[in-house]
Amino acid sequence: MKAAGRLDSSRKAPLRVLLLGCGNVGRGLVRVLTVERDRYPGLEGLDIQIVGITTGTRGAVARESGVDLVRALSELEGGGRFSKQNPDRVELTSLEAVQELDYDALVELTPLSIANRGEPAISHIRSALERSRHVVTANKGPFAYVYRDLMNLADSRGVRLLHESTVMDGAPVLNLARHTLKGCRIQALEGILNSTTNYVLSRMEEGLSMQEAxxxxQLQGYAEADPTLDLEGWDATVKICVLANAFMGADLDPSKVDRQGIEKVTAEDLREVGARGDRLKLICRAWRHEGQVSAKVAVETVPAGHPLWAVSGTGAALRITTDLMAPIVVVQDNPGVKDTVYGVVGDLITVAERKFETENDGRLK
Amino acid sequence: MKAAGRLDSSRKAPLRVLLLGCGNVGRGLVRVLTVERDRYPGLEGLDIQIVGITTGTRGAVARESGVDLVRALSELEGGGRFSKQNPDRVELTSLEAVQELDYDALVELTPLSIANRGEPAISHIRSALERSRHVVTANKGPFAYVYRDLMNLADSRGVRLLHESTVMDGAPVLNLARHTLKGCRIQALEGILNSTTNYVLSRMEEGLSMQEAxxxxQLQGYAEADPTLDLEGWDATVKICVLANAFMGADLDPSKVDRQGIEKVTAEDLREVGARGDRLKLICRAWRHEGQVSAKVAVETVPAGHPLWAVSGTGAALRITTDLMAPIVVVQDNPGVKDTVYGVVGDLITVAERKFETENDGRLK
Structure with a gap:
């Protein structure tokens, strides 16, 4: 029995991929493509060759016939760099690799930078698109800052620019709106989109201080060493920009969003709201008003029974209001790194398919 | 700004549709295509011509150049039949219309029959497919009884058989699994799929007797005059069969599902569970075990904080567990007839598109 989405079995050559960044998500991707491959029957037809991996501080490898992934993985998983003995080792920056190597698709997994307004990821993506290469990325910065420019560039070159992992990890919210809400106009979005703050608020409800939470x-790997981007609402702001730009035709960037973080939430606040059965959550919103799309991120009281009330821990959720039906809510149940990896894998499958759908491919078999 | 899913603007001729059944959903569809059309900018490119409408007891109309929909609607909305003065009036049964009229797509909206194991809808659909016509339906019976036969027939004729409205109305759960979970294998399904029983349990929690609820x-139009199919769990059973057959490659029919309804739930039961903060819900499940897919429908205690706990009133929800990521939950927030209508409209857009997706159609514009 096949899983959803048929791979084009007539494709002879593998999809040649250049991977930028090999942190948790990149290594997870390499594992799924190698040592864990057999666990996932739905990936049977996926034929991917990694022709290069660049990292910020751990060196780079490249080989036209495909790098030795098992070796690369074991060198990086020890926490180290690519070794001098690795025959695939090369001296290349990420941008040089994007501009010089031969590949079909770029997988951009470098870290988000708000301070640099989405750079250097934007330059990596732009350079790949200009060379008419497909791009798959989990980096949300570019879509919060220059969504339309990049999409127009991809269109003009006839290639795909996919970023399912940028919001709610692999949970298919972007693909849901793209492929399943035909004819609908999205009127409003409401969601819990930052796991760290949701996790911290959940633990504070149980009595931990913010510091302890x-x-x-951080101990469990949900929060970065510097949690400021999460706590101050930046990550949530970037995500609602991505969604509003992608779903509602907005042209937002984080500077245009009314942003509040959770830094000032106290145990006292949570107790007071909790006594009524309600909860405090960091809620992202986007809505249409007089032809304009606006967005905000703020701590709100969510009453018991509201679809977002029960989203706790690292969970995330998005409520989508359209003109043609009742609101639908997509909830992600305590996701982890695996989910971001899946988002990238799903997008790579889309790129690997010669067409998005073939004539008879409207259903599972 | 366009909405999701681009219609093929190069298509010159309208999509010629034969409509079987013109109850709440059929009339809602006709309204969206006529008097309400302007409210929905996303439907701009949709060019549909209804060439025939048949009903169980209200007569039939047909015209090759398109029936007068506004007249048809006003005749039926008075609760009456097609009038003898209506120039489009014809003497045709549904099956005759399917076999004799000229159309591109059949929209099958006749009522579900468990007693007749999905007939006569199955015959209608089969006849249309045998004539190589596309089929869109909101009738779940055929997919609970002969899913694979019908899908194979559609495949062999190179036409589409779409049924998004059969489960959770228009909420895109079928399309979600088809188009967005690429490479994933669905391991288990868990959901609240019958609105009537969920509504009744919610009202009983507030103190109404089952009879009153x-x-x-019925008064609010959520329950049929004969609510037995809902209360005894048949409707829920049919839906979990449809989902297991469509998503998990199962070959289930309702006779193979362990089925329980809510008839025996008492106010006392609800109070007892409610005192602990939990709720009783009619839960549908499907799961894999040793290569087989099984399903059951039963009243279960759902603890507070569980993603299905907060689904009240006519809401519905489906939790999908896959091998490649954390479970995702799709919740529908108090849907109504409009949602079923949208499911049909969305499927018609898919049929109207010459291809499911064009090369550059991976995103909204």
Whole structure:
């Protein structure tokens, strides 16, 4: 029995991929493509060759016939760099690799930078698109800052620019709106989109201080060493920009969003709201008003029974209001790194398919 | 700004549709295509011509150049039949219309029959497919009884058989699994799929008796005059069969599902569970075990904080567990007839598109 989305079995050559960034998500991707491959029957037809991996501080490898992934993985998983003995080792920056190597698709997994307004990821993506290469990325910065420019560039070159992992990891919210809400106009979005703050608020409800909750989140790998981007609402702001730009034709960037973080939430606030059965959540919103799309991120009281009330821990959720039907809510149940990896894998499958859908491919078999 | 899913603007001729059944959903569809059309900018490119409407007891109309929909609507909305003065009036049964009229797509909206194991809808659909016509339907019976036969027939004729409205109305759960979970294998499904029982349980929690709650549901148009199919769990059973057959490659029919309804739930049961903060819900499940897919429908205690706990009133929800990521939950927020209508409209757009997706159609514009 096949899984959803048929791969084009007539494709002879593998999809040649250049991978930028090999942190948790990049290594997870390499694992799914190698040592864990057999666990996933739905990936049977996926034929991917990684022709290069560049990293910020751990060196780079490249080989036209495909790098030795098992070796690359084991060198990086020890926490180290690509070794001098690795025959695939090369001296290349990420941008040089994008501009010089031969590949079909770029997988951009470098870290988000708000300070640099989405750079250097934007330059990596732009350079690949200009060379008419497909791009798959989990980096949300570019779509919060220059969504339309990049999409227009991809269109003009006839290639795909896919970024399902940028919001709610692999949970298919972007693809849902793209492929399943035909004819609908999206009127409003409402969601819990930042796991770290949701996790911290959940732990604070149980009595931890914010400091303790943040440390626990860091210990469990949910929060970055510097949690400021999460706590101050920047990550949530970037995500609502991506969604509003992608779903509602907005032209937002984080500077245009009314942003509030959770830094000032106290145990007292949570107790007071909790006594009524309600919860405090960091809620992202986007809405249409007089032809304009606006967005905000703020701590709100969510009443018991509201679809977002029950989203706790690292969960995330998005409520989509359209003109043609009742609101639908997509909830992600305590996701982890695996989910971001899946978002990238799903997008790579889309790129690997010669067409998005073939004539008879409207359903599972 | 366009909405999701681009219609093929190069298509010159309208999509010629034969409509079987013109109850709430059929009339809602006709309204969206006529008097309400201007409200929905996303439908701009949709060019549909209804060449025939047949009903169980209200007569039939047909015209090759398109029936007068506004007249048809006003005749039926008075609760009456097609009038003898209507120049489009014809003497045709549904099956005759399917076999004799000229159309591109059949829209099958006749009522579900469990007693007749999905007939006569199955015959209508089969006849249309045998004539190489596309089929869109909101009737779940055929997919609970002969899913694979019908899908194979559609495949062999190179036409589409779409049924998004059969489960959770228009909420795109079928399309979500088809188009957005590429490479994933669906391991388990868990959901609240019958609105009537969920509504009745919600009202009973507030103190109504089952009898009173059912009457209220009937008054508000949520429950049929004979609510047995809902209360005894048949409707829920049919839906989990459709989902298991469509998503998990199962070959289930309702006779193979362990089925329980809500008839025996008492106010006392609800109070007891409610005192602990939990709720009783009619839960549908499907799962894989040793290469087989099984399903059941039963009243279960859902603890507070569980993603299905907050689904109240006529809401519905489906939790999808896959091998490649954390479970995702799709929740529908108090849907109504409009949602079923949208499911049909969305499927018609898919049929109207010459291809499911064009090369550059991976995103909204």
């Amino acid at each position: 943040v440390e626990l989140a | 059912v009457e209220l549901a």
